[in-house]
Amino acid sequence: MRLRNKPGAEDKLLAYGQYVVSTPEEWKGRWNERFDKKQPLHIEIGMGKGRFLIEMAKQNPGINYIGIELQTSVIVSALEKQIEEGLPNVQLLQVNAQNLQSFFDKGEVDRIYLTFSDPWPKNRHEKRRLTYKDFLYSYETILDEQGELHFKTDNQKLFEYSLISFSEKGMILKELYLDLHNSEVENNIMTEYEEKFSRKGNRIYKTVAYFPESK
Amino acid sequence: MRLRNKPGAEDKLLAYGQYVVSTPEEWKGRWNERFDKKQPLHIEIGMGKGRFLIEMAKQNPGINYIGIELQTSVIVSALEKQIEEGLPNVQLLQVNAQNLQSFFDKGEVDRIYLTFSDPWPKNRHEKRRLTYKDFLYSYETILDEQGELHFKTDNQKLFEYSLISFSEKGMILKELYLDLHNSEVENNIMTEYEEKFSRKGNRIYKTVAYFPESK
Known part of the structure; x- marks a missing residue:
């Protein structure tokens, strides 16, 4: 952007x-105190x-x-x-x-959303992509055993890259949509970006994945 | 068909x-004798x-x-x-x-191709899909440690299903194309089916995957 x-x-x-x-x-380890109620934490x-x-x-x-x-x-x-x-x-x-691990304790997070992340298309920027292996390691650490990663993008190359990255990390796909807006999915909340791109006819890709020790 | x-x-x-x-x-375990030369076996x-x-x-x-x-x-x-x-x-x-395991020995095959397999769209036919978990187990058995599964289809639902199935089996994606004919891939040999569907503007999906113990 x-x-x-x-x-x-x-x-x-x-x-x-x-x-x-x-x-x-x-607030690491006690994020619930920042909120009115102690309940699941999604970031x-x-x-x-x-x-x-x-x-x-x-x-x-x-x-x-x-x-x-x-x-x-x-x-x-x-x-x-x-x-x-x-x-x-x-x-x-x-x-x-x-630095996610400085801010969240092991297993403190129940769900991570990545929506329309910057694709960083150049090879030399691979490490900046939010699905690069180093990020996946930190997600694995801060996610609860039942935790899930929800990933949505309209960028085909980023999605291809990410599915490969997930597989190398041994992640398991729970859901996968290669054309979200033409799939039977309930209650998809769109970002500004998604709405704009979907109107242009671009495909939206989505997956829900988790780490093998969990679930 | x-x-x-x-x-x-x-x-x-x-x-x-x-x-x-x-x-x-x-010929199980000695397929090389059916050919002029002893060389890698792709099926x-x-x-x-x-x-x-x-x-x-x-x-x-x-x-x-x-x-x-x-x-x-x-x-x-x-x-x-x-x-x-x-x-x-x-x-x-x-x-x-x-019955693949009746015909091929453990590790006898170097590569398996699945090209435009029957999608068997109905849930009750899931077990017939060539990427159903039981098939993956037999592929794992007959494939060499360095062996790869090359999978190509124009059927979005089958491809989604298969990537989930691969991930549940712990398979690792080596290559992934969500729009093969608009990707930079050399020397793609098309089946009759692929040529026909691609002409209609359908997307072709492809992945190359391997089993975790291998590679």
């Missing part, structure tokens, strides 16, 4: 400490402007959601949605996804 | 004993009319090929191609793929 600088974004993030976690290491890595996360949180009050996004000018849009909604089950985290 | 009865097919298969193996159990399961197999055999004289097809009226078309070509590295086998 090309980023435009958003004036006042930094200040806004600081001003809403109840929604934006400024010292995430301190989205690279949530962008947060539409998917906020919609999910509205529809599923029995789940706590943490949205992770590094870019100030983007996470602030998610914050604005949350200011409007004031959902008790949403927290936002501005950190680098490479 | 809808089958038309082909008069004289049975007789023709019997008449060409040098190409069509009538007692396959006898195609459900070869249909044999265009892919015959083309592969022509292009790769350093590999022995066995084409497997149960239907008399179909395998005879493959035989007719082989009568014309007289390739020393082609043998045809009219057997049920469910």
Whole structure:
């Protein structure tokens, strides 16, 4: 995503400490205390402007959601949605996804969402893709034994790459859709991006996968 | 494939004993003796009319090929191609793929091709799909440690099903193409079926997978 600088974004993030976690290491192992209720924890890595996360949180009050996004000018849009909604089950985290294990305890997370992640098409950027093996290792660590990775993209090459990466890690596919919008799937919540691309006729790919020791 | 009865097919298969193996159990563990040269063995399961197999055999004289097809009226078309070509590295086998382990020794096969297999779309026919778990177990047995399964189809549902089935078996994907004809792949040999469907604009899916102990 090309980023435009958003004036006042930094200040806004600081001003809403109840929604934006400024010292995430301190909450490792006790994220439930940041929420009204102790209930399952789902996180989205690279949530962008947060539409998917906020919609999910509205529809599923029995789940706590943490949205992770590094870019100030983007996470602030998610914050604005949350200011409007004031959902008790949403927290936002501005950190680098490479350090997930500093912020979450072993097995602390019940589900990870990756939706329309940056494809980083160049080979030399492989390590930045959120389905690169190093990320999968950290997902495996922070996910509960019953935990799942939900991955959705319109980028064919990224999806091909990711399925290979999952197989090398021994992950097991629970669901797979090679053309999500022409499949029988209930209640698919679209991001801004998904809606735009789907309207153009692009295929959306989705899989739900888990690690072999679990399930 | 809808089958038309082909008069004289049975007789023709019997008449060409040098190409069509009538007692396959006898050759288990010594398939190399059926060929001019001892060299890697690739088999195609459900070869249909044999265009892919015959083309592969022509292009790769350093590999022995066995084409497997149960239907008399179909395998005879493959035989007719082989009568014309007289390739020393082609043998045809009219057997049920469910008994592969009766015909091939452990590790005797270097590569298995599945090209445009019958999708058996109904749930109650799942066990007939050539990527059903029972088949995968037999492939694992007869494949050499370095062996690979090459799977190509235009059927999206079958491909989705198969990738899930492979993942449950712990298979590792070496290559994956979600739109083969729009990918950078060299020297793709098409079956009659593939050519027809590709002309219609259908996507062709392909993967190369192997079993975890191997490679």
